[in-house]
Amino acid sequence: HVQLVESWGGSVAAGESLRLSCVASANVYCMGRFRQVPGKGREGVAALCTGTGGTYYADSVKDRFLASRDNAKNTLHLDMYNLKPEDSGMYYCAADRARWDIVVMMTSGAFGFWGQGTQVTVS
Secondary structure, eight states: OOOOOOOEEEOOOOOOOOEEEEEEEEOOHHHEEEEOTTTSSSSSEEEESSOOOEEETTTTTTTEEEEEEEEETTEEEEEOSSOOOOGGGEEEEEEEESSHHHHHHHHHHHEEEEOOOEEEOOO
């Protein structure tokens, strides 16, 4: 079993930036971030897989969010720039060791390990 430990989110003003980090307790293949707001399903935001596994960004965050990995530390960073109120929500870190298609994983939420979630509020 892999444990995911997430950094705190925060409250920022629109246009500001925020970094979310997530540390896995063991090597994983893909790491991603999902967000959820009350009354809506979980949305895949961004993901990064090692090797040639590729990257994924939701259309709503392309050109504003940047995912990076520190593989030596099993860490995923998500740098969020020019934040908008609609970016608010509970952000969850997810990871998996399976080498599946990243688009399928992000659109279906098919990750085996999940973090506890952290709140991001943009006003």
